[in-house]
Amino acid sequence: MNNFIRVNCTKKNLKPIRDFVSGYLHGLSLSDILTNQIVLAVDEICANLIIHANHEDPTKFISLTIDLPKDMIRFEISDNGLAFKRSEYKEPDIGEHIKVGKKGGVGIALVNRIMDKVEFRSSDGRNTCLLYKKIK
């Protein structure tokens, strides 16, 4: 099964990424709800990389590799854009979002709540996000 995809940084490529992840997960016989949540977590990271880290620059690329270490599924998403600064991240207050009408800022909260482990690494201008989810 193909476990790798590389796309350039346009929002139109979020759909092909989701279709690729859904296709991979289809073979694992997960529930619709779990499949959707995992696809969502990957989509949120890719959207952040495309929009915020690479400013939707179509000359830049992100790559995604999926593998299956023991009882888990792992997604490795890499780019050469601006690194995500986890130390500056704050969990959103949904009530406050509604109060001020804020449109963004809940994507990473979704990822953190869906996945069992989320790592961000940066080295020599290359950034990698690793997402782990137990599936057995």
Added chain:
Amino acid sequence: MKQFDVTTEQLGEIAIVRLKGELDASTSPVADTAMSEALKSTSKAVLIDCSALTYISSAGLGAVLSTYHDCNHRSVQLFLYGLQPKIKSVLNILGLEKVIPIATTEKEALYAVNGKAL
């Protein structure tokens, strides 16, 4: 097949926004505009039909939350209805089902808004 589509209709004083397909960072501006326009057309309620909505990301949720904020600001009611289980589960992850009014069906949403069946 089109990834996402949105249609709006007016049912008396109530605006209904029907979302169809996948609402993500790419398609959320279209939904956002449609919901804002729907709000301008009513002083009573905006109902968001999610029965054909197959996917929602944080960008889509952001558009809904922003519309809900604008509705509150103008004392207009907002209801989501027809959510598929996988869409409902995304709202539940953030606790939004406790914040945003949700009805099971259009009939139930209309009843909640009107206090009677249409």
